[in-house]
Amino acid sequence: MPSEQYLTIEQAQKPWLECIRQAPPPSTAAKDSHLKQNQHLGNQAALYNGRPATLTGPPLGVYHPVFARFWRLVEEREDAVLTPEHLRLATELIDKSTEFYGDEKERPMPSDSDVVRTCANGREPDGGPLIDTFAGRIMINPFIEIKKEIGAGSCDPFDQAAANYAQWVGKDKDRLPSIRQRSCMPAFLLAIAGPNLAIGGALLLDRPVIEQLTPWIPLRYRPTVPPRPDSVAPTHDQIQYIARVIVALRKCSDDLLEYYKTTLVSMPERTEFAVPWPHLTKISDYEDRTAQPISVIVKFTYRYCREAHDVFMPKVLRLGSCSAWDETVAQMVVMYEYIDATKVDHTRQQLSWDQSVSQLEDAVKAMHQKGFVHGDLRGPNILLDGNNAPMIIDFDWAGRADSLHTIYPGNICLDSSYKLHTDVCPGGRILPEHDDHLVKKWSHR
Known part of the structure; x- marks a missing residue:
């Protein structure tokens, strides 16, 4: 959302807040009939929950590091020491989850302990949140929704937890209201349906962003699945994985509790920005300064080919001068020089259009000679500065031309308005002639 549209966070959230206060109870709001009617881009009440795909929100980790940490713990990128007690509790969870029950209230949970109390304490059958209070403020623990089986009830338990x-x-x-002025309100969602568990994350921008962080995890043994090479049995692998998920949720819930107890309490209300800003504000320990402060745009991306970027001549490309992988967002962080097109003095341009095209062609040729391709040289990724010098941005798809991994994404838009090369296809190799084709289209615009 463009920040100039709103003056404050409160104003940015106002349209959604007016809708949500008229919404039906979560058990009704999560029904297919209600979601079908409300989940579309033009509706202010819609959540950014990825359904439909056009309502996919930004990565949660950009706004709070706890979600990236949860992923690292589950995927063994960060050490989570599993004790015999953790394995016992995971086994107990499997045993209890594979039983059949008359309704949700009959269903027992594993014994109350530091590892699984997140899943057990204060459980309510209609998705009630677990909260603690501290200094008069709200601490949000996971929002839990339980169905006795998949298909039981009138809605998906994950959708109900999100609602x-x-x-x-x-x-x-x-x-x-005061907390909304200070925080993106991060929280975890936990859904259980029969012997299946899913964990998600949620936060509030101009409206809630919901993301399912795990697939539906089977809480039952799967003896056909081969064990890991260093494992004693497939059942042991499954117990370890479930224990790791629970430990990750516990650790990250503790992180959130600390955030709400200390960090949030000390934060001033943010009245000058439209939506919560990314939590990452520093990507280098380098403390030297430019002679004059400059405005930059920070981009978060899952990959960025710095090698291809560095091929371009400095006079042609001044953007993307700083990029680094950051674990707290689990993405590359790229800084671009901000160029305000409204302030470009076109009466002082030093290059003709033909010269601009020639510079761009030379730069792309140099990249190809070094063995790299760009893949996305559409008009919006080719900028002109005040002298009409071309500047190329967005090296997300770029890579070695001879690499089998330099391919177009599976969801690439092939709309005819983009005028892509006819050989471009989802998962297809990015080739130099595809770049040349787009440069030619750009030069004749």
Whole structure:
């Protein structure tokens, strides 16, 4: 959302808040019929939950590091020491989850302990949140929704947990309006349906962003799945994985609790920005300064080919001068020089259009000679400075031309308005002639 549209966070969230306060209960809001009617781009009440795909929100880790940490713990990128007690509790969870029950209230949970109390304490059958209070503020623990089986009830338990989160953070009591001024309201969602578990994350921008962080995890043994090479049995692998997920949730819930207890309490209200900003504000320990402060644009991307970027001549490309991988967002962080097109003095341009085209062709040729391709040289990724010098941005798809990994994404848009090369296809190799084709199209615009 463009920040100039709104003056404050409160104003940015106002359209959604007005809708959510008129919404039906979560058990109704999560029904297919209600979602079909409300989940579309033109509806202010819609959540950024990826359904449909056009409502996919930004990565949660950009706004709070706890979500990237959860992923690292589950995927063994960060050490989570599993004790015999953890394995016992995971086994107990499997044993209890594979039983059949009359309704959700009959279903027991594993014994109360530091590892699984997140999943057990204060469980309510209709998705009630678990909360603690500290200094008069709200601490949000995971929003839990349990169905006795897949298909039981009238809605998906994950959708219901998301609806419950949305209605909770939209309330005008318990000092929640003040917290919305200070925080993106990060929380975890936990859904259980029979012997299946899913964990998600949620936060609030101009409206809630919901993401399922795990697939539906089977809470049952799968003896056909081969064991890992260093494992004693497939059942042991499954127990370890479930234990690791629970430990990750516990650790990250503790992180959130600390955030709400200390960091959030000390944060001033943010009245000058439209939506919460990314939590990452520093990507280098380098403390030297430019002679004059400059404005930059920070981009978060899963990959960025710095080698291809560095091939371009400095006079042709001044953008993307700083890039680094950051674990707290689990993405590359790239800084671009900000160029305000409204302030370009076209009366002082030093290059003719033909010279601009020639510079761009030379730069792309140099990249190809070094063995790299760009893959996305559409008009929006080719900028002109005040002298009409071309500058290329977005090296997300770029890579070695001879690499089998330099391919177009599976969801590439092939709309005819982009005028892509006819050989471009989802998962297809990015080739130099594809770049040349787009440069030619750009030069004749």
